[in-house]
Amino acid sequence: MRDLFRFLHRIRDTLLFLALLALSFVLLAGGNRYHRARALTSSNAAIGTLMQWRANVADYTGLRAQNQVLAEENARWRNRHVSAYAPAEDLFVRINDTIHRRVHAQLAAKVINGTAHKQRNFLTLDKGAKAGVGPDMGVIGPHGIVGVVRAVSPHFASVISVLNPDVRTSVQLRRTGHFGLLYWDTNDPRTASVVDIAKHAHVQPGDTIETRGGDGLFPAGWPVGVVETIEPQPGGNYHDITIRLTEDMTRNGHVYVVKDLQRAERDSLQQAHTGP
């Protein structure tokens, strides 16, 4: 017995090493599951505040580019505004719309911390639960999709970027409607892959890839990217497509959090049919 204790005493440093390593692996395994590590993510209030300070300083370096993006977006909305249109015919037309319902709401937020060059990327937003942001809401930018909210604290939200192999988004070809999954395995912040588009779909370089909607994350038809290369997959039934993302993920300042207003209804219907 005494020999055993002496032995344990002799290897105590190795034991401590193994214990600490085991602890870090427990954290590592928990962190990839969605809400487990909420207290450990950067939506944590203290760290969020520190990152807010950093953003307050770093924001100035991107003002010029940011203004350009916002101005372009304003121009796009102005083009859609009623005042930009005159009736095509000389008649008074009144559209009293009772057959359209609002299906999603958007909230402007700012990215205060984030990476684009890691192998798994995350972002932190300056809006949280108090602004109505909740887990599993989509985040989009002016030109394309950005990510999915993973956890929220009262004033901050932590977002899994689309530049993360843990996120797979349902997308489709705008021209033909064939659908597939967006999956980031290119390790390049400018591109991503689209998998599971059936081989009989005629995909061409230059085709637009857009969101499919219906997953409760993104509005349908929001741009995602443009097809760059199509690799035949030998022996497979699917195309291997690389797309160029339309949103510049290395520089997103202002983004929009999307709240799907019909989500609860759709989820409960789908659950009733696939649930246990």
Next chain:
Amino acid sequence: MIGTIASNVLRALALVLVQVMVLDHVDLLNGYAVPYLYVLFLLMLPFELPAWAMLIIAAATGFTVDLFGNTPGMHMSACTVMAFARVHLLRVMAPREGYEFGARPVIADMGLTWTATHAAVLVLVHHLWLFTVELFRWDRMGEVLLRTLLSALFTLVLCMLAQLLATRTRPGRA
């Protein structure tokens, strides 16, 4: 003693802040070279520190960096492995008559060759572990190795520059 503790605590705070506020957002070569300068704090911990303290300090440092990067456990495991490697490396690299009392693991006290070797081995261990755990896929080990080499080079250069610029040579020492 008190001075050593104070200067190490200050160094830890400064390096971790620089890491999470500035260096984590640097991406040279399309993100293949990211410097992890905060390991300099672990490289400069005193020789007299017992192994258990070294391990716990390293794990805590890694944990702090993880909090900022949304990567629970990743830097913590890399730092723990690096600390364990350092405990053994210091034994292997000890001069024949042991470390001189009061010597610090810096260029001014130990010479460039010793410091650079010590830093290179440990930075490689840390980065290799970090990038392997980050991706966690065996089929892309080539990429992990490339990232490790480029980032380690970047980190090493920064570590050496930071030491040369920021450590004072003590009077009365060669």
